[in-house]
Amino acid sequence: xxxFSDIYNGIKTLLTGMSVTGGYFIRARKGSLTQxxxxxxxxxxxxxxxxxxxxxxxxxxxxxxxxxCQSCEIACPNGSIEIVWDRQVDPETGKKKKMIxxxxxxxxxxxxxGLCIEACPTDAIVWAQNYENSVYDRALLxxxxxxxxxKVKAGIEE
Amino acid sequence: xxxxxxxxxKTVHDWIFSIMPDTAATITIWVIVAAAYLALFAxxxxxxxxxxxxxxxxxxxxxxxxxxxxFGMFQTMADALKLVSxxxxxxxxxxxxLYNLAPYFVIVASLIAIGVFPFSQQFQxxxxxxxxxxxxxxxxxxxxGILLGGWASNNKxxxxxxxxxxxxxxxxxxxxxxxxxxxxLLTGTxxxxxxxxxxxxxxWLILQGHIPAVIAFMIFMIAGTAETNxxxxxxxxxxxxxxxxxxxxxxxxxxxxxxxxxxxxxxIIASIAVxxxxxxxxxxxxxxxxxxxxxxxxxxxxxxxxxxxxxxxxRWTFPRLRVDQLLTxxxxxxxxxxxxxxxxxxxxxxxxxxx
Numbered sequence: 060x061x062x063f064s065d066i067y068n069g070i071k072t073l074l075t076g077m078s079v080t081g082g083y084f085i086r087a088r089k090g091s092l093t094q095x096x097x098x099x100x101x102x103x104x105x106x107x108x109x110x111x112x113x114x115x116x117x118x119x120x121x122x123x124x125x126x127x128c129q130s131c132e133i134a135c136p137n138g139s140i141e142i143v144w145d146r147q148v149d150p151e152t153g154k155k156k157k158m159i160x161x162x163x164x165x166x167x168x169x170x171x172x173g174l175c176i177e178a179c180p181t182d183a184i185v186w187a188q189n190y191e192n193s194v195y196d197r198a199l200l201x202x203x204x205x206x207x208x209x210k211v212k213a214g215i216e217e
Numbered sequence: 218x219x220x221x222x223x224x225x226x227k228t229v230h231d232w233i234f235s236i237m238p239d240t241a242a243t244i245t246i247w248v249i250v251a252a253a254y255l256a257l258f259a260x261x262x263x264x265x266x267x268x269x270x271x272x273x274x275x276x277x278x279x280x281x282x283x284x285x286x287x288f289g290m291f292q293t294m295a296d297a298l299k300l301v302s303x304x305x306x307x308x309x310x311x312x313x314x315l316y317n318l319a320p321y322f323v324i325v326a327s328l329i330a331i332g333v334f335p336f337s338q339q340f341q342x343x344x345x346x347x348x349x350x351x352x353x354x355x356x357x358x359x360x361x362g363i364l365l366g367g368w369a370s371n372n373k374x375x376x377x378x379x380x381x382x383x384x385x386x387x388x389x390x391x392x393x394x395x396x397x398x399x400x401x402l403l404t405g406t407x408x409x410x411x412x413x414x415x416x417x418x419x420x421w422l423i424l425q426g427h428i429p430a431v432i433a434f435m436i437f438m439i440a441g442t443a444e445t446n447x448x449x450x451x452x453x454x455x456x457x458x459x460x461x462x463x464x465x466x467x468x469x470x471x472x473x474x475x476x477x478x479x480x481x482x483x484x485i486i487a488s489i490a491v492x493x494x495x496x497x498x499x500x501x502x503x504x505x506x507x508x509x510x511x512x513x514x515x516x517x518x519x520x521x522x523x524x525x526x527x528x529x530x531x532r533w534t535f536p537r538l539r540v541d542q543l544l545t546x547x548x549x550x551x552x553x554x555x556x557x558x559x560x561x562x563x564x565x566x567x568x569x570x571x572x
Contacts, residue, residue: 080530087274093280
């Protein structure tokens with residue numbers, strides 16, 4: 060006798076589905092997900108998990124968290140990250156230490172896979188939420204992430 | 218005071234007969250009526266497409282077309298203009314004659330069908346005593362166009378789509394016919410205007426026939442949605458499987474004919490449902506019966522739009538059926554239920570249990 064219960068269950072599940080979409084239909088005027096982009100350019104704010112580009116945050120003393128360990132460079136599957144580094148004498152301890160000169164990021168090669176950010180042991184690089192990344196010259200897409208004159212924050216390596 | 222639409226048509230009618238001989242006047246009036254129906258057809262088609270897009274957007278928490286004109290009012294007109302201006306492409310190995318014939322089959326079939334509907338008491342082009350039978354037979358011609366289009370395109374996806382359409386129509390025509398037959402038992406006539414007259418005194422047929430009428434209505438809606446090849450029964454043009462199905466090889470206005478015909482067919486199915494179950498142009502509970510100037514076709518349009526909304530609701534909620542599920546639904550569920558329902562309706566009428 061599953062014939063009649065099949066009919067009953069079929070109709071019941073169909074009505075459940077229709078009540079869900081019907082609810083959407085009624086709420087659609089207020090809760091629309093559409094962003095009318097060029098119109099709301101000033102107010103549009105991207106959600107947190109949006110992957111715009113990789114940036115390196117600096118604090119107010121122009122210090123970053125990058126120790127130059129090159130984990131991100133190794134993790135990157137298509138070589139978007141190049142780190143130029145050398146060993147310099149740390150003025151505080153007097154020891155020789157690995158320091159980054161330039162953290163070069165090729166946005167034009169980046170596929171936004173996020174492996175570099177996962178690999179970073181000190182959370183020195185994060186995702187930014189900007190999305191208007193198009194430029195007229197592709198050379199502008201090669202960015203140096205550490206600001207000029209910045210240095211690594213003391214004590215981050217320990 | 219006379220009914221307003223009738224007043225206008227009567228004035229035009231008298232004026233045309235006063236300025237030319239009878240034969241010429243009759244032909245002129247035929248042409249005017251045909252032009253009026255064509256215009257109605259085009260406008261209804263365009264705005265149903267717009268409605269579909271808007272409603273689809275709302276069901277998916279989107280906004281829908283809103284750039285061309287206020288609320289996107291002219292979006293579909295712009296689309297139609299674009300389609301008119303496009304080149305009519307075709308590939309080399311098509312059957313030229315059938316390929317070009319197919320869209321006309323589809324669109325003429327739905328155009329003929331729209332002529333018999335009583336939009337209001339006077340607004341009916343063609344009131345024949347076998348109205349429902351005529352509608353039913355004419356609306357089946359459309360599938361020949363689809364089969365021809367798929368066959369003549371010489372494209373295996375088109376052919377699969379067309380064959381699926383044939384299969385689907387053969388199966389579901391049965392359910393549409395039987396559910397209409399169930400209601401014809403109750404009305405005792407096939408003439409659309411008389412069916413509405415019966416409902417003026419006795420209430421809408423879905424109330425008169427209560428349980429069997431409600432079952433017949435549900436079956437009619439399911440089978441009618443399948444007849445129009447709309448989702449969840451859109452195996453004919455299943456985008457994810459067949460490209461665009463039977464109209465893959467069509468472009469420009471020929472494609473637009475298929476597209477418009479789909480929406481007009483939806484309008485036709487909804488109109489049959491309104492005439493058979495919801496009293497046609499009659500107002501609910503007779504609230505505007507005393508007001509003679511009230512345009513009755515508004516009630517007809519409102520009811521049709523409600524039914525169309527339900528069909529759109531189906532489309533944007535349910536997933537597409539597989540071919541075997543399609544056939545199981547028809548031959549194992551709808552058809553037996555329909556046959557039993559026919560007997561129940563006969564018993565209800567025999568024992569005078571109608572309301």
